[in-house]
Amino acid sequence: MAFRRVLRASVPQSRLRAVGEEVAKRYGEPLDSIESLEADNWLSVPCVVNERWFVKVIADQHTLVHGLLTTGRNLGAFSSGTEGFFEHFSTPVEMAEHELESTRRMRELGVNAPEPLEAFEHDGLGVLVLEYLPSFRTLDAVSSEELSDLVDGLFGNLSRMHEAGIAHGDLRAENVLVAPKDGDPTLYFIDATRVNDDAIEDARAYDLACALASLAPLLGPADAVSAAADHYSAEDLLSAREFLDFVNLRPDHDFDAAQVKGEIEKFAA
Missing domain, CATH: 3.30.200.20 (Phosphorylase Kinase; domain 1)
Structure with missing residues (x-):
């Protein structure tokens, strides 16, 4: 302490x-x-x-x-x-x-x-x-019903950044806010960190691993991987798999890396 x-x-x-x-x-x-x-x-x-x-x-x-x-x-x-x-x-x-x-x-x-x-x-x-967003919650504070409606937007926005050559670098539930916009709950991304442009492919795979690590405890590993697969290829998911053990060491992620790896391997097969 x-x-x-x-x-x-x-x-x-x-x-x-x-x-x-x-x-x-x-x-x-x-x-x-x-x-x-x-x-x-x-x-x-x-x-x-x-x-x-x-x-x-x-x-x-x-x-x-x-x-x-x-x-x-x-x-x-x-x-x-x-x-x-x-x-x-x-x-x-x-x-x-x-x-x-x-x-x-x-x-x-x-x-x-x-x-x-x-x-x-x-x-x-x-x-x-x-x-200033006066009324927001972090992603891990929303209900499971709301999360099911938001998860496609999370991977969709993340893939949009990745296709444009941008990596977030510090994706976790605390850095994805949910706030009302036009009466509907909407995702807001915050706190992007700096990554080396020459290693953007690795950084994007790390982002995807962090997204899976954040969502697996909330949705379950199978649903998290399934949602990611709507926007990422099997090759992308296999690249993210290589970072899951590293992500699991971080104190701000708590998930079963072996289960997520298993679901990725099922999908890739």
């Missing part, structure tokens, strides 16, 4: 308030409120400013933690028989600018993501400003 507290960097309230004042000023408003959100997030301090803007505040320690996690993930990729494809950031504002650009690229493809507004540096902090 002590180690986790060290990793989860905090930003003093005085600095958060200064960021909130700067954000509000940029949009011609005084600062009425800034609320820090409770989240198991080691890579930023998420806030809501004036109940209108979602703001991620990134400090030097978040950049350091991202580097540590990137090293660990690359070692895991080596264990799967491929070179590491995750890339780190050198500064907090670089992290913010990357997520802004990744979110823009997803939206250009028609993939739902909170509207990206801007990224900037303030007092050595990286600041990312996005549309």
Whole structure:
């Protein structure tokens, strides 16, 4: 627990308030409120400013933690028989600018993501400003009935990104939000990380493995693989299979890798 507290960097309230004042000023408003959100997030301090803007505040320690996690993930990729494809950031504002650009690229493809507004540096902090979704749940918090209606959209949007040469790099239930849009529950993708463009095929296979790992405990391995197979070939699924043991080592995934592998092998046969 002590180690986790060290990793989860905090930003003093005085600095958060200064960021909130700067954000509000940029949009011609005084600062009425800034609320820090409770989240198991080691890579930023998420806030809501004036109940209108979602703001991620990134400090030097978040950049350091991202580097540590990137090293660990690359070692895991080596264990799967491929070179590491995750890339780190050198500064907090670089992290913010990357997520802004990744979110823009997803939206250009028609993939739902909170509207990206801007990224900037303030007092050595990286600041990312996005549309605030006031009512959302993470993917693992929806009912099984809703999930059955959403899963095709998840794999459809993921394959759309992959066909355009984009990999998410950190796909898990917490990074897929469900929020109302025009009265219907809609998927929103957040928190894409940086991967090496020269290793995009491996990164896409890893994304697919993460999607299967996220959905298998919620839908069952057979239904998760079946849903993926509507958008991915047997070859794609077999490539994802090679990353399942690595994904299973991550603390944010809890699934039966052997069962998912078995369902992939059944489909491929």
